[in-house]
Amino acid sequence: MLAYLSIITLATPPIWSQDAGPPPLGRQVITAETLRSAGVRRLSDILALVDGWDISTINGFTWEASPRGLSSFGRPTWAVMLDGQPVDLDIFGVRSLERLPVSLGQIDSVVILSAPAVHNGQFVEGGLIHIHSRRPGRGLSIQAHVATASETGDPGPYAYTGRATPNVDRVGSDVSGQVLFGGSTLSAVAGALWREHFVTNRAIRERNRDISTDKHPIIKQAAASLQAGWGMGGRRHELYLGRSWIRDYYFLKAFGREVPVESPLTQIGLRGTLPLSGVTGLRYRAVYSVNELDQHTNSLNLDFDWQLSRWRAELEAWHDRSSYRFVLGAGLAGTSAETGYLLSEDGFTTVNLYGELIYRPRVTMSQSLAFHVTSADGALGVKTALAHRRRIGRRHAVEAVLSYFERIREEDSRIWYWVQRGYAFLSDNGVEALNAGELGKTRTVAGDARWMIRFNREVSARLGGYYRWFSGLSLEEQRFEFEPSSQSFSGPVRLVPNRRGQLAGGEIALSWALRELRLLLFYRFQDVVSGDQLFKRTWRTVPRHRLRITALYTPWESVGLWSRLQYRSATRWADYQEAAVQTGGAYSQYVDNAVTLDIAAQKWFWERRVRLHLLFRNVFNDAVPYHPIGTAYGLTFMVQGEVLLDGL
Known part of the structure; x- marks a missing residue:
């Protein structure tokens, strides 16, 4: 059992009016202005702003997430959508937001769902990150963004070259641009981006020194996208084309080390709305994507030789009245390797x-029942969610969500589904993979409850709790040993089925806004209460405690100051216990607790057409890792510049 307590940051909307419905307490909206103020540079930085989600990284480019006890690191069940279209980013259970061919300048807002629900035809059992693109205004607009960062205190990627200079540890660049056009019936957005991420951590460089043909390990990305929308008379159709290419050092945990790869992602999506009357209509969605792990030249000739194509199509009908709303849909999805x-x-x-019925007996109350049924190869997965939301007076609101969902083996994105069907990359490269049984159906019962109170226009708070019960989990058990010759890790890995455990917890949220100053507080406690040993080991990689205090000061419309103080408790990664002993403590199975302070300043020029942003991350300059074999970041400064030219 995992206990969980958190204090969650809240935006501060006006006091609810008498005719306002109950607010969606399990929904968080991160606006473009919030992203800019916080110095968000890449899509993965968004994860650090999500309430109740834990994050981890090895190289600082690919980040994992554990959303409020719904799934652990390495077993992602959270979903990603772009303007209502699902995006398949997974490669063997590694779900990196950076693979999405979207730059921050294209984002209008990000909606986070942290409780199970049906959304756009998907049952988002592990939460949802839904990115909404910026809609073009009338006429032509141009947006450009450039960012760079440097970590102080170490010699950096040029230490052994003629370009060596002091205080240059991490030099990378992010460049992106968009052209937007908006007309009366047609709109279009074309964007492109280029990123570089220098891998300067000494341990990671040592692991890749002999295998990589690159003198200095660099992660590179190039991406382009096109979005177009057209419609009239209430009808709307949207087309999306995206292509992302990354030269990556892909870390597959079962393999124990990074592998140089070329990783392209291609996605095509089409969706539309067809009103049949003022209260009834149809919606459709169609998506096709191709994920690849291609070989990048390396001395061991490692080649994943992998391409995964996915397609899905959905059609749904909706009927909306003042007192109720009903959605019913069906879809097909295919996956081929x-x-x-x-x-x-x-x-x-x-x-x-799938379907959902929302009943609103009065304006201050809503109840909903959602279901989703998945069938593949004779297996059936049933998912349901029952929600009750109610506003009590002008200052109180409550919400309760009870859900049950089954996850069939075809929905497991990890490598094991394909290993059991003959994909032999691990065994061909010396990894002993032991299966104690086939992947099976997992079952989860989840309960969420929240209460919100607004004391006045400036101060609000939220209390809540949740419960999770898991059974039928297939978890990895691995004992890494250190290999001095390659500076990497190896060891047999065993997939153990039919694991079970329970999670429970609560949350508290505080927000205080006074004219130019806003203060936000987040605290969370999390711990394992019951479950078998492997279940407990898996969840000990997630911090028990997390504290975050955020302040935003805007003395003038064109000037903003932002700061964030964070604390997270230590974690244990038992898979590296033997390696820690073998290396004499050079590696550890523990990640120590950490306190960090980030400070940023932002200035707009030329009537908010030009923006400059300076961020100092980890001002205390203590090495802060997120993973026992990952990068530890010290004081880092980041500079961003943005140009917005609208209505040309």
Whole structure:
């Protein structure tokens, strides 16, 4: 059992009017202005702003998330959507937001769901990150963004070259641009970006020194996208085309080390709304994506030789009245793998049926029942969520969500589904993979409850709790040993099925706004209460305590100061216990607790057409890792510049 307590940051809207409905307490909206104030530079930085979600990284480019006890690191169940279209970013259970071909300048807002629900045809059992793009105004607009960062205190990637200079530890650049056009019936946005991320951590460089043909490990990304929308008379159709290419040092935990790869992602999506009357209509969605792990030249000739194609199509009908709303839809989805390894099955098709009924007996109350049924290869997964929301007077609101969901093996994005069908990359490269049983159906019961109180226009608070019960989990058990010759890790990995455990917890949220100053507080406690040993080991990688205090001061419309003080408790990664002993403490199975302070300043010029932003991250300059074999960051400064030219 995992206990969980958090104080969650809240925006401060006006006091609810008498005719306002109950607010969605499990929903967080992060606006573009918030992203700018916080110095968010890349999509993965958004994860650090999400209430109740824990994060971890090895190289500082790819970040993992654990959303409020719904899933652990390495077993992602949270979903990503872009303007209502699902985005398949997974490669063997590694879900990196950076693979999405979208720059921050294209974002209008990010909506976070942290409780199970049906959303745009998907049952988001592990939460949702829904990115909403900036809509073009009338005429032509141009946006450009450039950012760079440097970590102080170490010699950096040029230490052994003629370009060596002091205080240059991490030099990277992010450049992006968009052209937007808005007309009466047609709108379009074309964007492109280029990123570089220098891998300067000494341990990571040592692990890749002999395998990589690059003199200095650099993660590079190039991406382009096109969005177009057209419609009239209430009808709307939207097309999305995106292509992202990353030269990455891909870390697969079961393999124990990074592998140089070329990782392209291609996605095509189409969606539309067709009103049939003032209260009834149809919606459709169609998405096709291709994820690849191609070889990048390396001395060991490692090649994942992997391409995964996914497609899905959905059609739903909706009917909306003042007292109720009903949605019913059906969909098909297909997955196919292409590889040089001989697979017993190279794909599967799933059939989905879903719906939601929202009943509003009065303006201050709503109740909803959602369901989602998935069928593939004779297996059936049933997912349901029952929610009750109510506003009590002008100052109180309550929300309760009870859900039950089953996850069939075809929904497990990790490598093990394909290993059991003949994908032999691990065994061909010396990893002993032991399966104690086939992947099976997992079952989860989740309960969430929240109460919100607004004391006055300036101060609000929120209390809540949740409960999770898991059964049928398939968890990895691995004992890494250190290999001095390659500076990497190896060891047999065993997939253990039918694990179970329970999670429970609560949350508190505080917000205080006074004219130019806003203070936000977040605290969380989390711990394992019951479950078998492997379940407990898995959840000890997530911090028990987390504290965050955020302040935003805006003395003038064109000037903003932002700061964030954070604390997170230590974690234990038992898979590295033997390696810690073998290296004499150079590596550890523990990640120490950490206190960090970030400070930023922002200035707008030329009637908010030009923006400059300076961020100092980890002002205390204590090395802060998120993973026992990952990068530890000291004081880092980041500079950003942005140009917005609208209505040309």
